[in-house]
Every structure is written in C-alpha cells, then in structure tokens.
Amino acid sequence: MVQYGRKCLLCKNTRKREPGCRLFKFPARGTTLWYRWLEACGLRETDIDLRSREPPRLCQRHFQKKDFLTRQLTGMAVPSVFPITVYTEVEGGTRNDEGPSSEQVTEELLSISQDEMEFSEIVTEESIGSGDRESETRDEETPVSEELDQEQICTVDQHRTLMEKLQSEQRRVESLSRELEAKNRIISEQFELLKQLGVQMVTFTESH
Known part of the structure; x- marks a missing residue:
C-alpha cells in the first residue's frame, strides 16, 4: 500500500524541500482521469x-508545460514526466537531550530532460518573492476536476441519459416514417379507385 500525505506520491517532494512546490490532488475517484493518472503512474487502484x-x-x-494554464493544471492534464528527482528520508542514527536528531534527506537524481529542468527553474523563480502569499495558501491544492467547467463535464450517467433520449427520438422518427408510408399507401389506393370509377383528378399547385 502506497503511503502518502502532503507530499508528492511519486517523488516525495514537499513545499519544505522545494520552495514553490505545488501539489495537485488526484482527480475524483472513478472518473476517466482517475484511471488515466493511475495508469500513467504505474499504479493500480x-x-x-x-x-x-x-x-x-x-x-x-x-x-x-502544455499541461498548465498559468499556475493550475488544465482539465485534461495527465502526468507524463518520469522519472525525476526522488527524495528519500533517512532517520538519524543518534539523539541527544536537546531533541530529536534532524532529518537527513538524500537525493537520487535520475534522468530529466533539459526542457523539464528549464520548466522547474521557471516555477521556482516565479515563487521567489511570494513567500508570504505561499505560506498563507500552503494548504490549498487544486484538484484537476475543479479546473473543468461543470457544464462541460459529461458523466457516465449523463451520457447514458443522452443515449436514451437519442434512441427515443430515433424510435419516434421511425414511427412517424411508418405512419407517413401508411398514409401514402391509402392515398395511392384512393387515387387508383377513383381512376377505376372514371373520375378525373386535377391537381392544383400554388405558384409563388
């Protein structure tokens, strides 16, 4: 079972370790994006x-970069940068009377593209000088699902309802078509009967 808290699920990054670090909640459970994020991270539910x-x-x-609208993720963003710096916590070996020993943090630096490095630097620079604002909002994480306009989200239930309405309209059109065919047959039969009786039919068309 994966352990996590207010840190990155994959690389254990936190705001304390990286100034300007932004954490984004997983999409709502059960949604299409939820499963796409799990698959991208190599995880199962x-x-x-x-x-x-x-x-x-x-x-x-x-x-x-393409996954962001300013500082927030786009509604369809899916993680795709793997692997990156991984932080590992190591418990200190000694303790003294003054309190617990300080946490030792080691970094295992894995491959990261130049473009991703530049983006990381941009994010860090953007956060410099906004420490007070960042500290006031440090507990604010924006789930991806909130980035979507609720009117534009089509849930499974809504999709099912729309499909049922579409099928209902299709049946209605088919029913009207059958009625029209039946009426056309009746009209044709009446014309034929009148011809047999020697009645001449004159059809008038309105000119515009």
Whole structure:
C-alpha cells in the first residue's frame, strides 16, 4: 500500500524541500482521469489507501508545460514526466537531550530532460518573492476536476441519459416514417379507385 500525505506520491517532494512546490490532488475517484493518472503512474487502484484522510497528490514536476494554464493544471492534464528527482528520508542514527536528531534527506537524481529542468527553474523563480502569499495558501491544492467547467463535464450517467433520449427520438422518427408510408399507401389506393370509377383528378399547385 502506497503511503502518502502532503507530499508528492511519486517523488516525495514537499513545499519544505522545494520552495514553490505545488501539489495537485488526484482527480475524483472513478472518473476517466482517475484511471488515466493511475495508469500513467504505474499504479493500480488497490495501491491507493482510500481510507487515508489525505488524498494522493503529485507535484508540478511530473507535468509538462502544455499541461498548465498559468499556475493550475488544465482539465485534461495527465502526468507524463518520469522519472525525476526522488527524495528519500533517512532517520538519524543518534539523539541527544536537546531533541530529536534532524532529518537527513538524500537525493537520487535520475534522468530529466533539459526542457523539464528549464520548466522547474521557471516555477521556482516565479515563487521567489511570494513567500508570504505561499505560506498563507500552503494548504490549498487544486484538484484537476475543479479546473473543468461543470457544464462541460459529461458523466457516465449523463451520457447514458443522452443515449436514451437519442434512441427515443430515433424510435419516434421511425414511427412517424411508418405512419407517413401508411398514409401514402391509402392515398395511392384512393387515387387508383377513383381512376377505376372514371373520375378525373386535377391537381392544383400554388405558384409563388
């Protein structure tokens, strides 16, 4: 079971370790994006602790520039930058009377493209000078699902309802077509009967 909290699920990045780090909650469970994020991260749904009070999050370093609208993710953003810097926590070996030993942090630097490095630098520079604002909003994470206009989201239930309406209209059109064919047959039969009786039919058409 993957353990997570207010840190990146994959690289363990936090705002404390990287100034300007932004964490984004996973999309709503059960949605198409939820499963796309799991697949992109190489995870299964059983890997996520759904009983945890803290939802799983990813930091901005797992996304490309095209995934962002200013500082927020687009509604269809899917993580695609793997692997990147991975932070590993190592517990200190000694303790003294003054308190617990400080946390040692080691970094395993894996391959990262030049474009991703430049983007990481841009994000960091953008955050410099906004420390007070960042500290006031440090607990704010924006789930991807909120980025979408609710009127533009088509859920499974809405899709099913629309399909039922479409099928109903198709049946109605078919019924009207059958009625029209039946009426045309009756008209043809009446014309034929009148011809047999020697009645001449004159058809008038209005000119415009």
